[in-house]
Amino acid sequence: MLIEIEDVSYTYLAGSQAANSALSKASLTIDRGEFIALIGPTGSGKSTLAQVLAGLLRPSFGRVIYEGSDIWEEPKLLSKRRSLTGLVFQEPEKQLFEMTVAEDIAFWPKNLGLGAEEITTRAKSALSAVGLDYELYKDRSPFTLSGGEMRRVAIAGILVMNPKVLIVDEPTVGLDHRGRTGLMDKIQKLNQAGTSIVFVSHDMDTVAEYAQRVILINEGRIIQDSSPREVFRNKEMLNKIGLEVPVATEIGARLREVGYHIAPDPVSVSELEAGILASRGESQR
Amino acid sequence: MSGRSLALGQYYAAKSPLHALDPRVKLFLSLTIVTALFFVDNLAVLVGAAFLVPVLASVAKVPFKWVLKGVRPLVFILFFTFLIHLFLTEGATLFAIGPLRATGEGLLKGIFYSTRLILVILFSSFITLTTSPVQLADAIESILSPLKVIRFPAHEIALMMTIALRFIPTLLTEAETIMKAQKGRGANFDSGNILKRARSFIPLLIPLFISAFRRADELALAMEARGYAGGSGRTRLHSLKITPRDVAWLFLGLLIIFSVVGLSWRL
Numbered sequence: 001m002l003i004e005i006e007d008v009s010y011t012y013l014a015g016s017q018a019a020n021s022a023l024s025k026a027s028l029t030i031d032r033g034e035f036i037a038l039i040g041p042t043g044s045g046k047s048t049l050a051q052v053l054a055g056l057l058r059p060s061f062g063r064v065i066y067e068g069s070d071i072w073e074e075p076k077l078l079s080k081r082r083s084l085t086g087l088v089f090q091e092p093e094k095q096l097f098e099m100t101v102a103e104d105i106a107f108w109p110k111n112l113g114l115g116a117e118e119i120t121t122r123a124k125s126a127l128s129a130v131g132l133d134y135e136l137y138k139d140r141s142p143f144t145l146s147g148g149e150m151r152r153v154a155i156a157g158i159l160v161m162n163p164k165v166l167i168v169d170e171p172t173v174g175l176d177h178r179g180r181t182g183l184m185d186k187i188q189k190l191n192q193a194g195t196s197i198v199f200v201s202h203d204m205d206t207v208a209e210y211a212q213r214v215i216l217i218n219e220g221r222i223i224q225d226s227s228p229r230e231v232f233r234n235k236e237m238l239n240k241i242g243l244e245v246p247v248a249t250e251i252g253a254r255l256r257e258v259g260y261h262i263a264p265d266p267v268s269v270s271e272l273e274a275g276i277l278a279s280r281g282e283s284q285r
Numbered sequence: 286m287s288g289r290s291l292a293l294g295q296y297y298a299a300k301s302p303l304h305a306l307d308p309r310v311k312l313f314l315s316l317t318i319v320t321a322l323f324f325v326d327n328l329a330v331l332v333g334a335a336f337l338v339p340v341l342a343s344v345a346k347v348p349f350k351w352v353l354k355g356v357r358p359l360v361f362i363l364f365f366t367f368l369i370h371l372f373l374t375e376g377a378t379l380f381a382i383g384p385l386r387a388t389g390e391g392l393l394k395g396i397f398y399s400t401r402l403i404l405v406i407l408f409s410s411f412i413t414l415t416t417s418p419v420q421l422a423d424a425i426e427s428i429l430s431p432l433k434v435i436r437f438p439a440h441e442i443a444l445m446m447t448i449a450l451r452f453i454p455t456l457l458t459e460a461e462t463i464m465k466a467q468k469g470r471g472a473n474f475d476s477g478n479i480l481k482r483a484r485s486f487i488p489l490l491i492p493l494f495i496s497a498f499r500r501a502d503e504l505a506l507a508m509e510a511r512g513y514a515g516g517s518g519r520t521r522l523h524s525l526k527i528t529p530r531d532v533a534w535l536f537l538g539l540l541i542i543f544s545v546v547g548l549s550w551r552l
Contacts, residue, residue, distance in 0.1 A: 079471060087469050096464045097491035107488065132355045145497070148475030157470060 001067070002084065002196060003030040003053060004163055007064030009220075010048055022048040023059070024220045030165060030198065030268055035191045036202045037211035037228070043240040045220040047090070048201045050167050052196060054087035068265060083112075087161030090170045092154035093147065099129075101145075102138035105157045126159040130186055148179040155183075165196040208232065208246035208267035228267045248272040255279075295355060295410065296417050303345035303415045307467065307531040308424035311412055314538040318408045319369050321542045328397045330549035331404065337541070338407050345415050355410035356403060363399050418450040440516025449505070456549035463492050 001130065010023040016081045020097045022045045024254070051057040052064060055071050056076065056103060071081045089095065097213050098104035102123055109119040124134040130152040136144075142153055151171075158166070168187065172180040188210055193195045201207050207214060214231040216224040218241045224231055232245045233255075234239070244250075252266040252275060264270040298304075300420055303311070328469065342349045376390030426443030427467070433439050469489045474485050521537070 004315070043545065051465065056469050079468075079473070086413040087466075089462060089466045092466070094496055095463055095488075095492050097488050107467075107472070151393060161470075167340070 001029050002032055003127075004063075004065040004086075005059075005187040006063045006065070007054065008052055008088075010052060010057060011060045020218055024167065025053065026052075026220075026222050028215065028219075028225060030106045030196055031105070031197060032164070033191065033194055034196045035188070035209040035210060035212045036196070036198045037214045038198060039202075039204070039207055039214060039231075039243065040217035040219065042052045042202075044169060044216055044217050044241075047169055048220075049217060050087060050198065051202050052166050055082040056087060065161075082106075083089075083161050084163060084275075085165040086158035086161050088155050088158050088166070088168040088171060090173060091151075092158070095149035095156075096142040096150060096154055100139050101142055101153050102134075104142055104153065105160050108161050109156060109224050116166075122162070123156070126156040127153075127200065129159050129190060130156050132156070148175055148183075151175070151185070152186075159190070159271060165197065167197065167198045169200045171199060171200065172201070172203065180206070204244055204246045205248075206252055208248065209269075227260065229265050233265050233266050289470075292440075295351070295413055297345075297414050298346045298417075299346040299415075301330055301344060301415070302534070303341070303411065303532075305530075306415075306534055307525060308416045308420045309427055309525065310417060310452065310531050310535050311423055312428065314535065314542075315409050315412050317407050317539065321546050322401055323406055324546050325549040326551050327391070327549040328400070329396065330545060330552065331400050334545055335400065338404070338423040341411060343406075345409075345411060345421060348415050352410065352414065356406055359402075359406060361388055363402055366402060367395040367399045370398055394551075400463070422446045422450070423521075423523075423525060440519075441502060444516075452500070455500075456493065458491055459496060463489055477539055494522070535550055 001120055006027050008023060008026045009021070012020040012022055026045075026049060038046050038049060048057065054057050055064060055066070060071055064072060066084045068283055069081070069265050071078060083142050098107065105123045105126055106119050109122055114122070123138070127134045127137060132149065132152055136155070137149075145153065150198050155168075157170070162226065166187070171183055171187065175183060184206060187197055187199070199211075209250040211228055214224070214228045215222055216231055216238075224234075231250050235245045235249070238245060248266050248269050248271060250266075252272050255262050255276070256264075260276070262272075263278070266275050320335070322331075325334065330395065338352065339349050342352045353405065371387050371391040371394075372385045374388050374391030374394050376388035379387045379389050379392060381387065416424070422443045425446065426439050429437065429439035464472075468474070472485060472488055474482070474489070476482075
């Protein structure tokens with residue numbers, strides 16, 4: 001077990017008039033190689049949960065356990081233990097600050113005092129993991145890049161830590177279709193190489209396409225933690241809290257209503273396609 | 286989504302005659318009060334004037350505790366003022382610490398000057414307690430507008446103040462996020478010597494400045510798109526008008542101030 005959180009609650013401005021509970025009694029575990037989507041309506045506590053998982057927000061109650069040890073128990077070891085996870089914030093390109101791409105990616109390894117050679121090797125592999133060539137980009141200023149490139153460089157600045165769990169908050173916001181699939185495919189590759197992924201998303205189609213496990217959160221509580229198929233089966237409940245089901249699920253349901261024999265609950269477009277083809281084959285026979 | 290609301294300044298929202306008073310009248314009265322306090326040279330009158338603070342608080346419907354909060358940041362200066370007077374005034378020795386002699390005259394003088402300072406703070410704090418920052422900016426624009434004749438940019442200054450106030454909470458939230466993000470990349474903001482610590486803020490300040498400039502650009506564009514073309518010819522939804530009630534309050538205020546000063550001169 002890589003990460004375990006137990007009964008975690010978090011209250012903003014605890015004790016004041018404006019106290020605002022963002023997370024209550026959340027428990028979950030994350031294993032090696034998982035691909036998890038964290039979904040929920042705006043203000044449900046997704047981002048707070050992501051920051052708690054990344055060890056950047058100390059929960060008001062409850063424990064955060066990385067590989068068996070409580071990370072908040074010993075403050076001295078915190079920054080070292082934290083490197084198990086890497087959190088890519090929303091619009092991470094806003095955190096770039098160095099003169100060159102290479103220097104910006106080197107921020108974490110420099111903070112940890114790694115050697116120059118090690119830094120270069122890590123930076124190279126981090127940049128190639130997001131699909132950018134080190135030699136072409138290393139000396140450019142991050143501020144001359146396009147929006148999509150800036151985001152990739154910022155993500156590389158996290159990947160350079162080789163985190164075992166990569167947490168990404170709304171990674172595809174503001175990207176065009178190609179940028180979105182390109183980035184998600186890169187994240188999937190990382191997952192296939194063994195990194196656990198937790199991604200926060202509003203886009204149910206992306207969730208259906210990539211996630212193996214979906215955690216649904218509403219008003220600070222985890223209300224479901226299961227496979228995408230099971231979560232998207234409950235359309236009424238999702239609509240009630242302001243979420244949609246993926247387009248493929250919606251179309252599949254409508255087709256069944258008008259008499260097509262489509263295997264229940266396709267969640268991705270490829271599944272829907274297979275379902276439609278199978279149903280056509282059936283009717284032709 | 287951060288869920289924090291930031292109380293800006295110390296404005297206390299309430300419905301009271303003091304809140305409804307024209308902000309220019311309030312500014313003028315509190316300037317007069319502060320000036321008057323420097324003309325009062327009698328400790329008894331000063332202490333008497335202190336009783337006007339809770340009266341004013343109840344008129345303004347602001348809890349007295351809330352008013353007193355305004356003094357807290359200045360406690361150190363008050364204490365320092367008191368000590369300076371206590372030890373550096375010539376007179377009969379009360380007690381001595383090493384070469385420092387505390388005198389009876391010093392004690393009285395110390396009490397007098399700290400009381401005066403506390404009253405200056407308390408009375409002037411009613412401005413910010415009962416006037417929203419935007420109203421205050423409007424008042425300042427209105428007061429400075431005669432200077433437009435000599436090309437003084439009164440409108441622009443007031444606009445800058447309003448915008449700055451509006452974006453303080455936004456900037457704070459943003460700084461918090463960036464700080465967390467850089468901490469996640471191993472940044473350390475709170476250890477090392479002064480030089481190291483100053484350097485550690487570069488990863489926070491550069492992104493903050495970049496986004497502030499970008500936001501300023503976007504805001505300027507958005508304002509122009511909505512027809513903003515500077516101060517000339519611009520009308521407002523809530524224009525400041527002096528009503529008979531404002532005039533009545535003005536004279537009542539001046540009457541009280543002058544009687545207090547007059548009383549202290551008689552004694």
